[in-house]
Structures are given as structure tokens and as C-alpha cells.
Amino acid sequence: xxxxxxxxxxxxxxxxxxxxxxxxxxxxxxxxxxxxxxxxxxxxxxxxxxxxxxxxxxxxxxxxxxxxxxxxxxxxxxxxxxxxxxxxxxxxxxxxxxxxxxxxxxxxxxxxxxxxx
Numbered sequence: 001x002x003x004x005x006x007x008x009x010x011x012x013x014x015x016x017x018x019x020x021x022x023x024x025x026x027x028x029x030x031x032x033x034x035x036x037x038x039x040x041x042x043x044x045x046x047x048x049x050x051x052x053x054x055x056x057x058x059x060x061x062x063x064x065x066x067x068x069x070x071x072x073x074x075x076x077x078x079x080x081x082x083x084x085x086x087x088x089x090x091x092x093x094x095x096x097x098x099x100x101x102x103x104x105x106x107x108x109x110x111x112x113x114x115x116x117x
Contacts (some may be wrong), residue, residue, distance in 0.1 A: 033051040034070055037065055050073075051069075
């Protein structure tokens with residue numbers, strides 16, 4: 001699982017996002033926390049996955065690029081919408097996957113550009 005260096009976090013958990021990330025990476029239980037990733041299907045924009053599902057032993061975590069987390073499904077939906085609108089405001093299109101992948105590549109030359117778990 002790769003975490004975007006500047007991943008989004010909902011307002012209710014913004015101050016605790018580092019701690020929540022650590023817990024997710026170490027398979028500690030996180031009730032009502034949802035992880036927003038680039039979609040596993042290139043036709044879609046984002047996936048919203050409950051953190052408990054990612055903890056499953058056989059969940060394919062290797063290719064996930066986490067771009068946001070939030071508490072509660074409704075809040076995660078709103079945050080996903082905000083992510084899409086931020087990408088649109090910055091690029092003028094809805095190519096969310098391309099935006100985040102280019103951002104990862106652009107940061108690749110800098111030390112600590114992405115967080116892997």
C-alpha cells in the first residue's frame with residue numbers, strides 16, 4: 001500500500017491522520033474509518049474501502065494508492081467529491097488517476113515522497 005504524501009483527511013480526523021495511518025498500516029482495528037484510493041478499475045475515479053476490509057489477510061493491498069481517509073461512509077463520500085473537485089480545479093479535467101500518479105512520479109526524486117506500508 002502506498003500513501004500519497006499529502007493525503008486528504010476529513011475534518012473530524014485531520015489532527016489524528018498520522019495516528020490513523022499508522023494503525024491502518026499495522027492492522028490495528030479502526031471502526032468507521034474509510035480509506036479512499038485510486039480505483040482498481042481504470043474506468044472509475046476512486047474506491048472507498050472500509051479500513052477493516054484492508055486488514056483482511058488476502059486483500060490485495062500492494063497496488064493501492066491511498067489519497068484520503070475519513071470517519072464515516074457519508075463523510076468519505078463528501079471527501080471523495082472534494083478530491084475530485086480539487087483535481088478538476090487544478091487541471092481542468094477529471095483525470096484523477098493521472099493527476100495522482102504524475103504527482104507520485106514528480107515527487108519520486110525527493111526523499112520521503114511517498115509513504116509505503
